[in-house]
Amino acid sequence: MLIPFNRPFASGKEFEYIQQAINNMHLSGDGPFTKRCQSLLEQELNVPKVLLTTSCTHALELAALLLDIQRGDEVIIPAFTFVSTVNAFVLRGARPVFIDVRPDTLNLNEAHLEPLISPRTRTVVPVHYAGVGCEMDMILEIAERHGIKVVEDNAHGLLGKYKEKSLGTFGCMATQSFHETKNFTCGEGGALVVNDPRLVERAEIIREKGTNRSRFFRGQVDKYTWVDIGSSYLPSEILAAFLYAQLEAREYIQTLRQRIWDYYYEHLRTWAHDQGVQLPVVPIHCKQAYHMFYIVMSSLEKRNALIAHLKAKGISSVFHYMPLNVSEMGKQFGGKPGDCPVAESVCDRLVRLPFFNELTESDQAIVIDSILEFGD
Ligand SMILES: Cc1ncc(COP(=O)(O)O)c(C=O)c1O
Secondary structure: OOEOOOOOOOOOOHHHHHHHHHHOOOOOOOOHHHHHHHHHHHHHHOOOEEEEEOOHHHHHHHHHHHOOOOOOOEEEEEOOOOHHHHHHHHOOOOEEEEEOEOOOOOOEOHHHHHHHOOOOEEEEOOEOHHHOOOOHHHHHHHHHHOOOEEEEEOOOOOOOEEOOEEOOOOOOEEEEEOOOOOOOOOOOOEEEEEOOHHHHHHHHHHHEOOEOHHHHHOOOOOOOOEOOOOOEOOOOHHHHHHHHHHHHOHHHHHHHHHHHHHHHHHHHHHHHHHHOOEOOOOOOOEEOOOOOOEEEOOOHHHHHHHHHHHHHOOEOOEOOOOOHHHOHHHHHOOOOOOOOHHHHHHHHHEEEOOOOOOOOHHHHHHHHHHHHHHOO
C-alpha cells in the first residue's frame, strides 16, 4: 500500500529506555518504568491509581473481576464497540444488554439507558468512541440513582475531556489501550484507571495472580501469599520502557494528530455537506483525543465501493465494529436485528481513513483528492 491505514511510531527515546530497562536487570512487570508510566498517568489524570496491564482487554477483565460480576448479572454495553468490551463481562457469566448509539457521536445513547435497567443490572460501560466523550453527566446521574457502577472503556480517549474533566476519570474505573493503533503505544498494552480508592488494593491483588505481592514489596506484610482470585495482567518492563517514551512525548504526538484530523475535516467538509456524508461530530463541551478520522457514507454499497476505490489507488481505509447485537454471540444473548438501528446502520456505512502520527500533508492530499474524485 502506498498509504497504509496505520504505521507505528517511535518518538525517539524508546530504544534508550529499553536499554535502560535491560541495564536495570528488571525485565518482569512492576519495575521502574512501569512505576514511571503509572505515576505520569496518575498525575495527568489526577486519579488515585493507574495500573498498567497487558491490554485494554485485560484491563476490562480485571474491572469485571473487581466488580464481582456473577452469572445472571446484566451489563449494559453499546452495540457499537469492540468485542473485548462485552467479552470481559460475559466471561464472568454476565448477560449483555445492548444499547444503541447516538447518531451524531456514535456514543452510547444516554436517552435509552434508563429503560434498559432491570433489578439485575450491575454495570454500564460507556465507550468514548473515537476519543469523543459520552454524555457523562446524564449517564452518571442515572447510574447513581439505580446503584449501578460505571466502567468507562476509554481505549480511544486518553487525554480527551468532557466538560474540562479527563475521560477515564468519571466511572469507578476506566480502561486504556496502548495497542499499536492507539495514540500512545507499546505494541500491545493497556491500563486500568482506578478512580474509587476503595478498589485500589484489590485491583493490585487481582492483577498479581491473587496475591498480596504489591503489599509485600511495599513492606506492608512480611510475606506474600494467595489471598483472592486473580490472574497475571502485568506487562514486562520492556513494554513499559517503550510506552514511557511515548507518554513523555504525549503533547508532541497530540499536536501531530490534531493537525491530521483538522486537515481532513477542513478539506472534506464541503464535499461531505454536499454529498450527505457524515463527518465526526465533536460536541462543544468535549475536547476530543484525536484518535481517528472516520466518515459515514450514505449506504453499504457506497462504503464498500469507496474502500475498493481507495485500495485501487494504494490507500488503505477500513471499516470498524460489526454490531454486537446481531453477531453470532450477541444473538445467543437475545440480540436481534432492529434492536439497535443506529449502530446497525452506521456499522455498514462507516470507513476510517489513514491516520497515524507521521502521515504527511501531501499523502493526506492524495487521500482527499481520491475521495473527492469518488463522490458519494
Ligand atoms: C473500544 C475498545 N475497547 C477495547 C479494545 C481492546 O483493546 P486492546 O487491543 O488493548 O485489548 C479496543 C481495541 O481497539 C477498542 O476499540
